[in-house]
Amino acid sequence: MKFYDSAWAPSPRRVRIYLAEKAITVDRVEIDLRSGEHFGDAYLAINPRGTVPALELESGEVICESAAICRYFEALYPDPPLFGVTPVEIGRIESWTRRIENDGYAAAVYAFRNTRPAMEGRGAPGKWPTIPLIPELATRGAIMWGAFVDALDARLARSEWIAGDAFTFADITALVTIDFAKAAKLTVRDGDIHVRRWYDAVSARPSAAA
DSSP, X not given: OEEEEOTTOHHHHHHHHHHHHHTOXXXXXXXXXXXXXXXXXXXXXXXXXXXXXXXXXXXXXXXXXXXXXXXXXXXXXXXXXXXXSSHHHXXXXXXXXXXXXXXXXXXXXXXXXXXXXXXXXBOSSSSOSOBOOOHHHHHHHHHHHHHXXXXXXXXXXXXXXXXXXXXXXXXXXXXXHHHHHGGGTOOOOTTOHHHHHHHHHHHTSGGGXX
């Protein structure tokens, strides 16, 4: 089994944090995004989308997308549970994870990709036909980010962790999202005291350094 990784990309980091929480060790293969290795023939033969991460199983099958990879490992190693146990827990964690992805992470991607000349022609991650940058999407991202942080702060005003009393995959997703957003100059404000309390706690976990 091989995990195709990239040290500074947010999506592979989500898997690394998850694996660290589970104490699972997987052979890693580093893909150099800055040199364009993910668009080379060797890696495209593994993942034709040209994105990281990817997990190559011993059978040769490849699982892409960070959440899908973590779901695979959760099925193999259910303890400690990071996707919930009861139907309500599973639904709540999934709901918050999707909300973080669709509202927060998407906002950061909009702002990050559409404000950098180096991204010209690559308006979406992965191997696509030429996609131009759209500056208005960066504006959309900034608006979305503010609303996302407000909603997260309200949630954390009444819950220790995002999906309840226990640390879960939703917290991993939010940590990666907030750290990635810094690259797009999207931040948590001083007044977001509940997000800041939560962020200090989640960042102090050993897995955050994975």
